[in-house]
Amino acid sequence: MAGAEQPPRPNGAEEAAGPWKSCEERPLGPGPASSPQIISMNELQELSDEIFRLSTVHEIVLNGDFKMHMVNFPSHSLENRVKETLHKAFWDRLKEQISASPPDYTQAIQLLQEIKEALLLLLLPQNNQLRSQIEEVLDLELIRQEAEHGALDIHGLSMSILGTMAMLCAPFRDEEVQGLQSLTDPAELLREIFRVLDLMKMDMLNFTIQSLRPHLQECYVQYEREKFQKILDKLPNSLDNTTEWLRRAAAAEVSASSLWLQSHPAASSSSDARFQEAASSSTTVPSVMSVLNRGYMDLLCWEPGQSEYPETLFLDQARLQEVQAQVNQLSIIAAVLLVTSGVCGSTLFDSPGFIARLKRVTKALLEGLSSIRYEEALQDISDQVLQEVSRTLSQLGYPAFASDKCTSLKGQIKSIADEGNAVQHVIKQRIHLFLSLFISPDGQNSQKDFPKGLDAIQEELQEVGRRFRSVTYHNRQVFGPFYSAILKKVLFPEAEPDSGRDSF
Known part of the structure; x- marks a missing residue:
C-alpha cells in the first residue's frame, strides 16, 4: 500500500450519502436492470478513489494490526533499479553543486524548504513554540541571503534540523536520528534526513490511524454501507x-x-x-x-x-x-x-x-x-x-x-x-x-x-x-x-x- 496515501476521513460518509441523510431513507441494494453505461475517465478515477477509501476504512476497522508502509520494490526489479539510478543521479548532482567553487545552493535551498514543510506537518496543533522555532531556523529568505553571500552553513542547519527531529520522532527512532549526527558530507546528510523524515511521517500516519480506529468503529457500518451504495449507483447490475x-x-x-x-x-x-x-x-x-x-x-x-x-x-x-x-x-x-x-x-x-x-x-x-x-x-x-x-x-x-x-x-x-x-x-x-x-x-x-x-x-x-x-x-x-x-x-x-x- 502506498506510503503517501492518507487514511480516509470518518466524515466521508456524509459526502457519500448524496441527497439522502442515511441509507435507510433510500432504496438499498441493486436497482432495476439498466442498459450498460459508458464511464468517463473522471468518473472511473472517482470510483477508484471511493473504492480505495472504502477498502482503507474497512481494513483499519477489521485489522487491529493495520499499518501503512513505505513502498519497497524488490531489489532486483526494474522499478527498483530505475528508482536507485534516478536517486543516485539526483544526490550526486547535489554533491557537485555544493562542492563547486563558488557553491551552488539552489537545489539545497529547495530541499531545506521541503524539510521545513515536512517538519511542520509533523507538529500537533498545540506545538506553537516548536513551530516558531522551525520558522526561525529555516527562514528561507534569510537562507537565500546567506547563500548569495557565501555564508550558508548547511551542516549547522542540518544539526538544528536533527535536534528538532529528535524532539518529534517516536522513541524507537531516537537511535536512528542520533546516528545521523556523525555524517559530515552535506549531501549525504540531507539525503539521510529525508529518509528518516519519510519514516517519521509514516509513524505519524500510523499513530493517527490508531487514534481514529475507536471513532471509526462507532460509525463504520453506516459509513461502509453508504460508500458501497454510492459505488453501486455508478455500476448497474454490479x-x-x-x-x-x-x-x-x-x-x-x-x-x-x-x-x-x-x-x-x-x-x-x-x-x-x-x-x-x-x-x-x-x-x-x-x-x-x-x-x-x-x-x-x-x-x-x-x-x-x-x-x-x-x-x-x-x-x-x-x-x-x-x-x-x-x-x-x-x-x-x-x-x-x-x-x-x-x-x-x-x-x-x-x-x-x-x-x-x-x-x-x-x-x-x-x-x-x-x-x-x-x-x-x-x-x-x-x-x-x-x-x-x-x-x-x-x-x-x-x-x-x-x-x-x-x-x-x-x-x-x-x-x-x-x-x-x-x-x-x-x-x-x-x-x-x-x-x-x-x-x-x-x-x-x-x-x-x-x-x-x-x-x-x-x-x-x-x-x-x-x-x-x-x-x-x-x-x-x-x-x-x-x-x-x-x-x-x-x-x-x-x-x-x-x-x-x-x-x-
Whole structure:
C-alpha cells in the first residue's frame, strides 16, 4: 500500500450519502436492470478513489494490526533499479553543486524548504513554540541571503534540523536520528534526513490511524454501507455475483429442508399445529440468516475458478481464503492425529508432549502449501510421524512396531488426501459444523459442544472461528439490507414490492 496515501476521513460518509441523510431513507441494494453505461475517465478515477477509501476504512476497522508502509520494490526489479539510478543521479548532482567553487545552493535551498514543510506537518496543533522555532531556523529568505553571500552553513542547519527531529520522532527512532549526527558530507546528510523524515511521517500516519480506529468503529457500518451504495449507483447490475451466491445458498437450504421433511414423516401427519407450521415454514422459505450462514460456509469450499467471488465480500476475500486454508490445514492435522491414535493406542498417544510434537511436524510440512499439494506433503508427514512414533516408543521402553504396522500407519496417513477418504470427510464435516454454530448469532460454543475427535486442535480451531465470526458479523452488519433485498427477489420473484412478505 502506498506510503503517501492518507487514511480516509470518518466524515466521508456524509459526502457519500448524496441527497439522502442515511441509507435507510433510500432504496438499498441493486436497482432495476439498466442498459450498460459508458464511464468517463473522471468518473472511473472517482470510483477508484471511493473504492480505495472504502477498502482503507474497512481494513483499519477489521485489522487491529493495520499499518501503512513505505513502498519497497524488490531489489532486483526494474522499478527498483530505475528508482536507485534516478536517486543516485539526483544526490550526486547535489554533491557537485555544493562542492563547486563558488557553491551552488539552489537545489539545497529547495530541499531545506521541503524539510521545513515536512517538519511542520509533523507538529500537533498545540506545538506553537516548536513551530516558531522551525520558522526561525529555516527562514528561507534569510537562507537565500546567506547563500548569495557565501555564508550558508548547511551542516549547522542540518544539526538544528536533527535536534528538532529528535524532539518529534517516536522513541524507537531516537537511535536512528542520533546516528545521523556523525555524517559530515552535506549531501549525504540531507539525503539521510529525508529518509528518516519519510519514516517519521509514516509513524505519524500510523499513530493517527490508531487514534481514529475507536471513532471509526462507532460509525463504520453506516459509513461502509453508504460508500458501497454510492459505488453501486455508478455500476448497474454490479451485484450479479452476490445474487448468484445467495441463490445457490437459498436453493441448498430449501433442498436440505426438503430432505429433513422426508426423513421426518411424522411432521406432516402430526396433529400438533405448531409443529406442522414449523415444519412447513422450514421447508418452504428459508430465513435470511440460514441462507447467509450457508453462503458463508460455502465460501470455505470455494475453489479457484469456480465462480466470481460475491462483490459484497470482495474486501474480505483474502481473509476468508486464509480461513479456508487454515480449515483445510487443521482438518489434515486432526486426521493425521486421529489415524496415528488409532494405530498407536492411548498409551503412546497420551505420553507427555507426543501430540504437540506431531502437530508441530505436520503443521511445518503443510505450511504455505495449497490443498492440491497436500498429497505430496503427506508422504513426508508419514515419514516424520513414523520417526516420532519410533523415537517415543524407544524412550518409553516399548518394542518397535512390526514392519506391517509401520506400513499400515504410513499408508493410512498418505491416503488422508484421497478424495472420499472417510477420516478426512468426517473431520471436515465436524469442523464445518462447529464453525457454522460459531458464526451463528444464537450459536452455543461451550466446552461441552466441542466436536469429538478435535480436542487436539481445539485452541487453533477456536481462533479460526473467532476470525471467521469477525468477518461474517461485520458483513451481516453492513450488507444485511442488501441481502434482504436480493433474497426477496430470489425467493419471491413475483411478489409485489409492498406484499409484506419480508418476515423471513
